Amino acid sequence: MATDAEYAGGGASERRRRPWRRILVGVLALAVVGGLVVWLNRDKITVPDEGCKVATPAGSGTLELGAAANAATITAVAMSRGLPERAVTIALATAIQESKLRNLEGGDRDSVGLFQQRPSQGWGTIEQIMDPVYATNKFLDALVKVNGYAQMPLTDAAQQVQRSGYPQAYAKHENNATLLATVLMGREPAALNCVVHQLPEPDSAAPPAAGAADRVRREFGKAVTVASAEKAAKDPREVLAFTPQPTASTAGAGGTQQTGWALAQWSVARAADLGIGQVAYDGKVWRVDRPNDGWKPLAGAPTDRVLVTLGAPAKKK
Numbered sequence: 001m002a003t004d005a006e007y008a009g010g011g012a013s014e015r016r017r018r019p020w021r022r023i024l025v026g027v028l029a030l031a032v033v034g035g036l037v038v039w040l041n042r043d044k045i046t047v048p049d050e051g052c053k054v055a056t057p058a059g060s061g062t063l064e065l066g067a068a069a070n071a072a073t074i075t076a077v078a079m080s081r082g083l084p085e086r087a088v089t090i091a092l093a094t095a096i097q098e099s100k101l102r103n104l105e106g107g108d109r110d111s112v113g114l115f116q117q118r119p120s121q122g123w124g125t126i127e128q129i130m131d132p133v134y135a136t137n138k139f140l141d142a143l144v145k146v147n148g149y150a151q152m153p154l155t156d157a158a159q160q161v162q163r164s165g166y167p168q169a170y171a172k173h174e175n176n177a178t179l180l181a182t183v184l185m186g187r188e189p190a191a192l193n194c195v196v197h198q199l200p201e202p203d204s205a206a207p208p209a210a211g212a213a214d215r216v217r218r219e220f221g222k223a224v225t226v227a228s229a230e231k232a233a234k235d236p237r238e239v240l241a242f243t244p245q246p247t248a249s250t251a252g253a254g255g256t257q258q259t260g261w262a263l264a265q266w267s268v269a270r271a272a273d274l275g276i277g278q279v280a281y282d283g284k285v286w287r288v289d290r291p292n293d294g295w296k297p298l299a300g301a302p303t304d305r306v307l308v309t310l311g312a313p314a315k316k317k
């Protein structure tokens with residue numbers, strides 16, 4: 001039989017162990033909470049920020065969604081006119097310097113828009129200049145009048161149009177503009193990926209398919225024909241077919257494929273504002289709901305037209 005002394009001794013030992021148990025429980029609790037925090041942070045890290053990235057063997061770079069859309073518009077308008085890649089590069093470098101490819105509502109004195117053109121200097125009304133297609137055409141109208149612009153240093157050609165107080169400023173953007181032109185003109189396939197967290201809500205008064213069709217026609221002109229395409233099985237979303245029509249910008253062997261990739265990457269760059277959820281072309285597909293994937297192989301993606309699906313895919317229940 002245990003004595004009172006033995007029970008007393010056992011109780012003291014138990015009391016000595018209890019603080020260690022409390023410490024151990026606390027440590028385990030912190031470990032669990034810490035693990036949860038790490039897990040949550042890891043999830044946050046794997047969700048990429050909105051924006052676009054171009055990546056080619058020659059280099060890479062990132063752009064805001066709006067900047068990518070404006071760069072795509074500048075490129076498309078130049079291609080619709082049959083202008084060479086050098087013209088696109090000069091236009092992009094100029095817009096990077098003047099506005100960082102943002103459609104600015106103000107600037108130095110009365111300058112507005114992508115190229116910071118001034119109504120008081122005959123570039124048009126504020127409303128006209130704030131239209132990227134109009135602004136690009138006005139810039140290109142002036143550029144093509146510069147004798148030998150394609151052979152002269154980029155900053156000199158841009159300055160002939162802009163008459164800037166900083167005539168050498170355009171030169172520092174030549175590498176980035178060259179990279180963008182190569183990708184957006186379709187010479188580097190599957191080289192543009194954009195992360196879009198949420199597409200605009202469909203508007204019954206302005207159907208997305210009609211808006212996308214009107215926009216691509218206005219920007220690419222005769223370089224594209226547009227038609228409705230067959231919807232995928234069990235997918236109610238509208239699908240458009242952009243069929244490339246090569247211009248002088250992409251003349252020669254491979255011109256149709258290059259124009260197709262220009263259309264495909266234009267569609268990705270314009271996904272956020274036009275509500276484009278999927279682009280399929282030349283054996284590859286880009287999907288807005290798979291931001292980490294970029295362009296992935298897709299058996300059956302056509303080589304003769306770009307299939308553009310409007311709207312995000314339905315979420316699985």
